[in-house]
Amino acid sequence: MGQVIEVTPLHSTVLLLTDPDHAVPVSVARNGVRLIVYGCGDRLELRDIPLSAGVQVGDEIVTSGLGGRFPAGFPVGKVSELHPDDTHAFLVGELTPAAKLDRGRDVLLLRAGKPLRVVPGSGNRESGVGNGNGGAPTPSPQAAATAPPQGSAPTDSQLPIPNSRSRNNQGAATAPPQNTAPTDSPFPTPNSRPAPQETDQ
Numbered sequence: 001m002g003q004v005i006e007v008t009p010l011h012s013t014v015l016l017l018t019d020p021d022h023a024v025p026v027s028v029a030r031n032g033v034r035l036i037v038y039g040c041g042d043r044l045e046l047r048d049i050p051l052s053a054g055v056q057v058g059d060e061i062v063t064s065g066l067g068g069r070f071p072a073g074f075p076v077g078k079v080s081e082l083h084p085d086d087t088h089a090f091l092v093g094e095l096t097p098a099a100k101l102d103r104g105r106d107v108l109l110l111r112a113g114k115p116l117r118v119v120p121g122s123g124n125r126e127s128g129v130g131n132g133n134g135g136a137p138t139p140s141p142q143a144a145a146t147a148p149p150q151g152s153a154p155t156d157s158q159l160p161i162p163n164s165r166s167r168n169n170q171g172a173a174t175a176p177p178q179n180t181a182p183t184d185s186p187f188p189t190p191n192s193r194p195a196p197q198e199t200d201q
Contacts, residue, residue, distance in 0.1 A: 046093035
C-alpha cells in the first residue's frame, strides 16, 4: 500500500504507492526484469521499459527489495497496458494496483529485521558448511604422528627395499657384495680360509 513517513501517538501517515512523489524498485515476477514503478494519482506507471525486456500485458509486478524500503516479493500490481514512449526507444506500462487503496480498512505493518551476522569459519565441520573443507574430516594429531609415510619401509626392518635393486643397477659401477655371514658361524668364510701350507716332498 505504501510507506509510513510519520508516526504520532494517535495516528500514522502513509505515503501511498500511487502518490506522484513515490517511486518503488520492482521486478517482473515472470522473468525477473528490474524496473521502477511511479505513482500517478490513482494508478501506477512503469517507465523506460527496454524493448528487449519482454514485459507483457498481464505480468505481475512485485517488489524487488532494492533500497531496503520494502521486502522483496510483495505484489504491487499487474500490467494492464503497454505503449511506446515519445522517443519510441522505450515502453511505458500502465499498472493496476494490487491493493484496494480507496477501500482498504485493515493494514499490516512490516518492520525490517536485523540481518544475521555470519561468523567467518563457523559452520558444521562434518558437512563442510562455512569452513571451506567440503566435509573433509580433520585428522587427529596422534594419527598424523604415528602413521608411517607411504612407500617407505620401517627403519628396523631386515628386508631390502623393493626399489633398492633397480636403483643399484642404474649406476655406472656397482659395489662388490659384502660379507653378510654371521661372525660366529661354524663355516669358514671365503676371506677367512687359511692359506695352504708348504710341505716337504
